[in-house]
Amino acid sequence: xxxxxxxxxxxxxxxxxxxxxxxxxxxxxxxxxxxxxxxxxxxxxxxxxxxxxxxxxxxxxxxxxxxxxxxxxxxxxxxxxxxxxxxxxxxxxxxxxxxxxxxxxxxxxxxxxxxxxxxxxxxxxxxxxxxxxxxxxxxxxxxxxxxxxxxxxxxxxxxxxxxxxxxxxxxxxxxxxxxxxxxxxxxxxxxxxxxxxxxxxxxxxxxxxxxxxxxxxxxxxxxxxxxxxxxxxxxxxxxxxxxxxxxxxx
Numbered sequence: 001x002x003x004x005x006x007x008x009x010x011x012x013x014x015x016x017x018x019x020x021x022x023x024x025x026x027x028x029x030x031x032x033x034x035x036x037x038x039x040x041x042x043x044x045x046x047x048x049x050x051x052x053x054x055x056x057x058x059x060x061x062x063x064x065x066x067x068x069x070x071x072x073x074x075x076x077x078x079x080x081x082x083x084x085x086x087x088x089x090x091x092x093x094x095x096x097x098x099x100x101x102x103x104x105x106x107x108x109x110x111x112x113x114x115x116x117x118x119x120x121x122x123x124x125x126x127x128x129x130x131x132x133x134x135x136x137x138x139x140x141x142x143x144x145x146x147x148x149x150x151x152x153x154x155x156x157x158x159x160x161x162x163x164x165x166x167x168x169x170x171x172x173x174x175x176x177x178x179x180x181x182x183x184x185x186x187x188x189x190x191x192x193x194x195x196x197x198x199x200x201x202x203x204x205x206x207x208x209x210x211x212x213x214x215x216x217x218x219x220x221x222x223x224x225x226x227x228x229x230x231x232x233x234x235x236x237x238x239x240x241x242x243x244x245x246x247x248x249x250x
């Protein structure tokens with residue numbers, strides 16, 4: 001009985017140890033962070049229409065290369081921009097991925113130009129959808145595919161990659177902090193704070209003085225003198241004074 005108890009204890013420790021090890025997988029943690037902070041937009045098969053809208057992203061750096069999606073004969077290749085050391089560039093570091101993977105697929109390096117497709121440069125303050133957000137483990141980077149609303153009937157897309165030190169996977173919070181330097185989610189209206197109270201309507205009462213009316217409504221567009229009355233004409237109201245006091249409001 002004692003020997004069987006030892007075996008059971010060892011099995012339990014192995015199972016719990018394996019689960020804890022899986023929970024600590026740093027790449028899995030980065031993927032979870034991306035999924036929890038960014039909602040991707042789903043596109044129609046033609047890549048030209050949005051089926052399900054996701055997060056609206058705000059760009060905070062100039063220089064992201066965006067390519068027109070549609071070109072003669074099909075779709076363009078999204079160009080890749082890199083955010084590193086506080087700036088956006090179009091240089092691509094050599095890949096650490098093997099030229100041919102174990103499954104036989106060949107590594108294709110990112111595009112750094114738009115080729116024959118029209119192009120535009122994303123600037124700080126521009127807003128985009130994201131259709132992909134993933135960890136490229138083989139190249140030590142996270143990649144966002146940005147997707148624009150139409151500009152003169154043309155949609156644009158481009159990949160923005162944020163690399164991290166080769167062989168050193170950052171903590172999710174650390175990587176998210178770096179990403180937020182160049183790209184953040186636009187907050188919902190509900191997250192912008194409580195609604196501001198509506199301004200109080202401007203009210204003029206009979207018996208108010210001329211000074212009180214001017215303080216409330218400002219200077220009139222026109223002043224008419226019809227003895228013994230004085231009439232202040234505003235855009236939406238006409239105030240009549242008698243002996244310096246409001247006698248009528250029309």
